[in-house]
Amino acid sequence: MRTGIDRNWPYRRGVRISTRTLNRTYLRRQLLLDDVPNTVPDAVGRLVAVQAQEVDAPYVGLWARLPGFTHGELTAALEDRSVVRGGLLRGTQHLTTAEDYRWLRPLIRAGMGNAGLSAFRRQIEGLELAEIAAAATEALAGRTMTRPQLARALGERFPGREAIALAWAAQHQLSLVHPPPSGTWGRRGHVHVTLAEEWIGAPLRESTAEELLWRYLASCGPATAADLQIWSGVRRLRDAVEALRPRLRVYRDEAGRELFDAPDLDLADPDEPAPVRFLPEFDNLVLSHDDRGRIIASAADRALVCPGYSIVRPTFLVDGFVAGTWSAEPGRLVVAPFRPLADPAPVHAEALRLLEFLRLTDAEVVLEER
Structure with missing residues (x-):
C-alpha cells in the first residue's frame, strides 16, 4: 500500500x-x-x-x-x-x-x-x-x-x-x-x-x-x-x-x-x-550498444561502418547520426557520405580541420558523390 x-x-x-x-x-x-x-x-x-x-x-x-x-x-x-x-x-x-x-x-x-x-x-x-x-x-x-x-x-x-x-x-x-x-x-x-x-x-x-x-x-x-x-x-x-x-x-x-x-x-x-564531428576507426561511440540505432540510423548504414569482423571504419556525424565514412589517403582525405548531404559546407569545413590535425598539409578534401 x-x-x-x-x-x-x-x-x-x-x-x-x-x-x-x-x-x-x-x-x-x-x-x-x-x-x-x-x-x-x-x-x-x-x-x-x-x-x-x-x-x-x-x-x-x-x-x-x-x-x-x-x-x-x-x-x-x-x-x-x-x-x-x-x-x-x-x-x-x-x-x-x-x-x-x-x-x-x-x-x-x-x-x-x-x-x-x-x-x-x-x-x-x-x-x-x-x-x-x-x-x-x-x-x-x-x-x-x-x-x-x-x-x-x-x-x-x-x-x-x-x-x-x-x-x-x-x-x-x-x-x-x-x-x-x-x-x-x-x-x-x-x-x-x-x-x-x-x-x-x-x-x-x-x-x-x-x-x-x-x-x-x-x-x-x-x-x-x-x-x-x-x-x-x-x-x-x-x-x-x-x-x-x-x-x-x-x-x-x-x-x-x-x-x-x-x-x-x-x-x-x-x-x-549537434555539430559535425569526425571520429576515428573503432571509436566506442559506434561500439557501445547491442542496438546501435541511437547513433547509426539503419542496418544498411551499419554494414558500411562495420563491413566485416574486426573492421570499424572512421566515421563522421551529421545532425548527431553517422552520415558516412572517411579515409586518409596519399594527398587527400576522402569523405564518403551514405547519401547526398543537404549541406556539404559544414562537413567540408570540419574535414579541413581534421586535415590540419592529421598534419596532412599538402592534402585536399575529396567529397565523394552518392
Missing part, C-alpha cells in the same frame, strides 16, 4: 523516449555535443575507456571531443602516467586513467574468463596458465620489455614451446600496460609491456558490476544489460543489473526495449543542435 508519493514511480513503468532523445543524450555524455573544457585525464575518465586499438585513433577521438586539443596533451598524460594503455574492454587496447585501470582491469579480466586464448590453446597445451604468468612476472619485474623480448624470455623458460604464444598467454593473464613510446602519435614498431602495478605505483583493487554499471551509464546511458555486456566484454551481467533495478530509472525506447539509467542523470533536449 502506498503511504506517500513515489517521485520515481513513472520510471518504474518505463517512460518512453525517442531515438533523438537517446541520440542527443548519448552525444552529451560522450563529450560530443558541447565544447567542454576538460583536461585529457578528465575526458578519459568521463568516457571510462578510449579505444586505442589503432595507435593514432585516441588522438583523433579526443580531438573530436576537446576544444583546442593538441597531440602533446595526450602524449604528456601517457608520459606522466595519469593515463595508461592496455588490454581492457572486450580484450582490446584502450586508454584509461591510471586510477580507473586499478579496478577496471581486474573486473574485465575476471568477467572475460579465458576468452581470447583459443588461438594459442594448442601451443600452450599441458602448461598451467598460472605457471606462464609467474614466469612472465619474474621476467618483467622492474623492467619494461618489448613483446619479442618477453617472448624470448618465456621461450627460454619453456623450451620447445612457441615463444610468441607464451607471450600472448602471459599478456592475457597478467595486468600489463604499454608505456611510451608505445601508443604515442605516429609510433609504430614493437609494443612495450610492463607490470601495471609497478608502472602506476599502486596496487590493483577489487570492484563490482555495480561500479561498472554506474560508470557505463554516465558515459553511454540509458542502456540495457545487453548493452553493458557488449561495451565491456563481460558476460552474465543481467542478474547484477536486475539487482540494482530499484535504484535505477527505467525508460523504453521507440521499439519498446527497456533501458536503465542512473536517477541523477538528465536526458538531453532532442532538438539541441
Whole structure:
C-alpha cells in the first residue's frame, strides 16, 4: 500500500523516449555535443575507456571531443602516467586513467574468463596458465620489455614451446600496460609491456558490476544489460543489473526495449543542435550498444561502418547520426557520405580541420558523390 508519493514511480513503468532523445543524450555524455573544457585525464575518465586499438585513433577521438586539443596533451598524460594503455574492454587496447585501470582491469579480466586464448590453446597445451604468468612476472619485474623480448624470455623458460604464444598467454593473464613510446602519435614498431602495478605505483583493487554499471551509464546511458555486456566484454551481467533495478530509472525506447539509467542523470533536449564531428576507426561511440540505432540510423548504414569482423571504419556525424565514412589517403582525405548531404559546407569545413590535425598539409578534401 502506498503511504506517500513515489517521485520515481513513472520510471518504474518505463517512460518512453525517442531515438533523438537517446541520440542527443548519448552525444552529451560522450563529450560530443558541447565544447567542454576538460583536461585529457578528465575526458578519459568521463568516457571510462578510449579505444586505442589503432595507435593514432585516441588522438583523433579526443580531438573530436576537446576544444583546442593538441597531440602533446595526450602524449604528456601517457608520459606522466595519469593515463595508461592496455588490454581492457572486450580484450582490446584502450586508454584509461591510471586510477580507473586499478579496478577496471581486474573486473574485465575476471568477467572475460579465458576468452581470447583459443588461438594459442594448442601451443600452450599441458602448461598451467598460472605457471606462464609467474614466469612472465619474474621476467618483467622492474623492467619494461618489448613483446619479442618477453617472448624470448618465456621461450627460454619453456623450451620447445612457441615463444610468441607464451607471450600472448602471459599478456592475457597478467595486468600489463604499454608505456611510451608505445601508443604515442605516429609510433609504430614493437609494443612495450610492463607490470601495471609497478608502472602506476599502486596496487590493483577489487570492484563490482555495480561500479561498472554506474560508470557505463554516465558515459553511454540509458542502456540495457545487453548493452553493458557488449561495451565491456563481460558476460552474465543481467542478474547484477536486475539487482540494482530499484535504484535505477527505467525508460523504453521507440521499439519498446527497456533501458536503465542512473536517477541523477538528465536526458538531453532532442532538438539541441549537434555539430559535425569526425571520429576515428573503432571509436566506442559506434561500439557501445547491442542496438546501435541511437547513433547509426539503419542496418544498411551499419554494414558500411562495420563491413566485416574486426573492421570499424572512421566515421563522421551529421545532425548527431553517422552520415558516412572517411579515409586518409596519399594527398587527400576522402569523405564518403551514405547519401547526398543537404549541406556539404559544414562537413567540408570540419574535414579541413581534421586535415590540419592529421598534419596532412599538402592534402585536399575529396567529397565523394552518392
